[in-house]
Amino acid sequence: MKNNVFLIGDSAGFAEPITAEGISNAILSGKYVAEAIIESNLDSKLAEQRYVEKLNIKLLPELKSGALLSKFFYHNNPVRNYLLDKYGQYFNNIMVDILHGDRPFPTDVAEKLKNRIKEKIF
Incomplete structure (x- = not known):
């Protein structure tokens, strides 16, 4: 202010x-x-x-999580492509629910996604 x-x-x-x-x-x-x-x-x-x-x-927590996810989704990389090929419909359903207001934006999803990717890669 x-x-x-x-x-x-x-x-x-x-x-x-x-x-x-x-x-x-x-x-x-x-x-x-x-x-x-x-x-x-x-x-x-x-x-x-x-x-x-x-x-x-x-x-603010939702915006922070969205910013992290947008970096993941808007950069063309093999991990993103693999996840979208395998789970694209699942991600789509979540986004539709969020946009309709049927569920909140998951504030911890970006951190969980990063941890899952690290587990799979390493």
Whole structure:
């Protein structure tokens, strides 16, 4: 926050890294700002603190995980090609569920995927 202005949505860099969709995260971050302002009784420092706390519960962990996964999926490499050939439909079903809002973005999937790949390679 600067000069009592909170950044939300695309202006805060909250576009989804895999699909580039940003409306849902803009709405969610706007909701978080409104809640933080109300909960803080208009105390700007407290509102900023509450906003960051709310972002760290769900939105920022999902964006971090999405960023890691996007690096994996958008780089052409043999491991990615193998996994998509073998499990492509499974990944597709998960992404459709996420985009429909039927399941949250898995915040630990990138770490699990990296560990699985290391196990298979080494």
